[in-house]
Amino acid sequence: MRIALDAMGSDHAPEVDVAGGVRAARRFGQEIILVGRREAIEKELAKHDTAGLALSIVHASQVVEMGEHPSRAVRQKSDASMVVGLKLVREGQADAFVSAGNSGGVLAAALASAGRLGRIPGVLRPALSTVIPTLTDHPSFLLDIGANTDCKPEWLVQFAIMGAVYARKVLGIANPRVALLANGEEDIKGNQAVQVAHQILRQLELNFVGNIEGKDLPFGLANVIASDGFVGNVAIKTAEGIAKMLLTLLREEIKKRPLALLGGLLAKPAFKAAAAKLDYRQYGGAPLLGVNGIVVVAHGRSDALAIENAVRVAIEAIQGDLIGAIRQDIKNALETLGRAA
């Protein structure tokens, strides 16, 4: 297998991205193609012991920055690392692309750039996804989290189908429970798109468990949660904000009290263990589902471990033939609905 890795993606590129690539090459024994400014990559590689590792470089002179308007940036920068990396996948020179860069940019490059991958046949809209830590043994998988707003019911249904494939093939969940994110559990809850999607999902051969509410997200009631990208984005960002607020508030109150400060020190290992359970780096990245090739987007704040795990996600997706499985399940769903109609 050959994994193209965006060397210019993360907030600390290329240092972190190259370090993660070296770690992945060692751990998985597969070829890692580092895509980006050759000189900068070579400088980083020189810091590591790379003897015996399958590491190569494909030069790309430009970088899409985090703050840039995604589609405009990839249109103007045809030699951006993410555009070049995706082209490698399209042309069969790589089996997957991994990037910790601007996720909207990766999406736009996958769909709209010169060497674009396009969509898997039958897929209406690709989706951005994320893994949500839960209190159970499995994380949950939420999509869409921002690629599509004003979703039609059929898009939500496809997010559910694609998410279920991913949960089976990469998260290792045999018969994933699939749900819609809504403002109440009852069938009658939801906006119009959710209500219609709910009825369609009932007809499919999916382990569809109905609607779940925001309060259920971290408790693993469903393994796969389909959502409009606007709502999914608000949900994950709210989760991020609340977690940050709670920890800030606790820290402030502890600092005010000498005894509590001592208590906080004694409890520190427990805090660390809790943080480790929520650590996004263990999941590495989440796929861009629905594009016709394996693309894994990692967090901009990734470190080398997160990058390494994002490469692992890509490898597992290749091994499970994620793209073929999505194509098949989307086709099956269309046939089931055709028979029902």
Added chain:
Amino acid sequence: MRIALDAMGSDHAPEVDVAGGVRAARRFGQEIILVGRREAIEKELAKHDTAGLALSIVHASQVVEMGEHPSRAVRQKSDASMVVGLKLVREGQADAFVSAGNSGGVLAAALASAGRLGRIPGVLRPALSTVIPTLTDHPSFLLDIGANTDCKPEWLVQFAIMGAVYARKVLGIANPRVALLANGEEDIKGNQAVQVAHQILRQLELNFVGNIEGKDLPFGLANVIASDGFVGNVAIKTAEGIAKMLLTLLREEIKKRPLALLGGLLAKPAFKAAAAKLDYRQYGGAPLLGVNGIVVVAHGRSDALAIENAVRVAIEAIQGDLIGAIRQDIKNALETLGRAA
């Protein structure tokens, strides 16, 4: 002033509701009309020293339960405490109604029951709201949180206007910062309704600060946040779920470690202080904005303190002529937009 209080509303009704009513009567020196089953209310009142307090009872034989379908329940139960309480407001026998009951039921009763209040002239859709604790000196105010899904841009604009009036009149914020909840800060972010509402809000005499993201909710970037009821509901429920998950996880990890357990005990006052800052009971309740009368909905899990504070909210709304101010600001906005068009 006379405040009608649903004695049958909370999860622990009538005990908690009546106790809260007694506390409010003592604290504010205003008349509290307890609405519900006379015998049950009298039994609770007998537990308190009510000498010199202005407390009366209006009998209502039925109760809308938490699990009931809101509009169906209020249609079938014309003698439900919330229907009777709202009728008192409509008929001028009370200046406000406070309930810790089924919020959808209160909304349905206010709009669709026999003695309905109806909407303030010019208001397209009433909204359910909530107060969000923040790390600043002021809480934020979010609406809608569930009354309306698939909102039109004009509804979102009115939520913003009504929320700003509430922030001025009841939360005591002179020139509230108003925002739209969205999936990104930039103008171009949001679903279609948010994008259009954004442009309309720019034209109004509001302190409109643009879009805010879910991650900003607990940090007080805006005092008033307008949202579709579907999205607002997902946001507050996600916040609730994440807070619960984090505290559960911390507790579990602390319990595993004897030293951390000791540390947790020492840090307990800090945890308690943090919890107090987030305590919904200090806010008491949030108004049903847009109905033609002052209606305050308290949390179902309210205790007597929360009920007392919900009555305080109602009194402040009466004193600030909330209804008149909303009518005026909605009218002004229509005129401003008429001039601009």
